[in-house]
Amino acid sequence: MKSATKSLIAAAAIAVVATGVAEARNAPGVTDTEIKIGNTNPYSGPAAAYSSSGKSINACFDKVNAEGGINGRKINFISVDDGYSPPRTVEQTRKLVERENVAFMYQGLGTPTNSAVHAYLNKKKVPQLFVATGATKWGDPQNFPWTMGWQPNYQSEGVVYARYILETVDDPKVAVLYQNDDYGKDYLHGMEIGFGDKADEIIVAKESYEVTDPTIESQVVNLAASGANVFYNVTTPKFAAQAITKIAEIDWNPLHVLNSVSNSIGSVMSKAGFDKSQNIISAFYLKDPTDPAWADDAEKKEWEAFMDQHFPDGDKTDAFTAYGWSVCNTMVQVLNQAGDDLSRENIMAQAANLKDYRAPMLLPGIVVNTGPNDFFPIEQWQLVEFEGESWKRFGPVIDGAIGSGS
Structure with a gap:
């Protein structure tokens, strides 16, 4: 009888594990070896100065992949140019979601551009995570539970x-x-x-x-x-x-x-x-890379080493490269917390479960905190x-x- 019970428990455990693997494998944009992430960025047009953040994020994910990825999965970061044009953002986002089948959208840049796909992504229940805009409306989990900002509003x-x-x-x-x-x-x-x-x-x-x-x-x-x-x-x-x-x-x-x-x-x-x-x-809210006060700072040195190895053409005087490094590490933290449950629901749940996370290059005393009713990760400044x-x-x-x- 005890033997039979043990067999049933073992079988149940195997089924749970198998189900978990199947869920991870079958989640949109996720396989045993890959996590596919979508992004729109103004690599051209009137806001092209911001493109260095997208390039920095791409280099950060290259670093993550070179170190083995996240729980054995490599990041496939598909970042496309929308020219800071809302109609192009709509077109490119639909392609990323419906054709590329990305797991989620991440760090789309611009308030008007993100606004153009806000309702669409929430209707499709696709996470619109850590959007690169501080518009206050990104922190509205009651009405838009699939959208979250990152920077202070x-x-x-x-x-x-x-x-x-x-x-x-x-x-x-x-x-x-x-x-x-x-x-x-x-x-x-x-x-x-x-x-x-x-x-x-x-x-x-x-x-x-x-x-x-x-x-x-x-x-x-x-x-x-x-x-x-x-x-x-x-x-x-x-x-x-x-x-x-x-x-x-x-x-x-x-x-x-x-x-x-x-x-x-x-x-x-x-x-x-x-x-x-x-x-x-x-x-x-971030450390200014040009501020002499950070010359011997450990986080600054780590960022410089990242730039030298993975983004050598990047401008170290450009705050947007430091921004990209910091927000990329925040996304990595979320994915690590998610473990093998990379369903869209769990990715969103983990984004809303960051507790005193110290994203690299944030100013001293500033940390990332989120909750089910708090979609404003960073809420502090220094003049x-x-x-x-x-x-x-x-x-x-x-x-x-x-x-x-x-």
């Missing part, structure tokens, strides 16, 4: 800047340049929240631009004419550099606040000119000011103000 950042302006500027009059889409409006709304019932009084001028515009020079001239003593620059890298250059050209000297998605030294500040970039205020040829941190680490979950 734009509204929180806007609140942080509003508080800084109120604390440091007498009689602030703010002029705002913003991209005319969800990305730009999210940043603007965050600042309005931060100013509260004084927002209409403090924000004296607004100018928007389209992503297809060749230049924003006329908008900057109009904003300068408003008499504002604060300039809130909500732009992508190409236009951020243009704005910095134009302000210097017309000799306008407001407090210049630049959104974090365009504070890369390699992609923006050096392009505009270091002499024109002095005293700009921004916010960081910085541009001095000389690098950013200088000041003040404490600031907790996010908008969208925190539990």
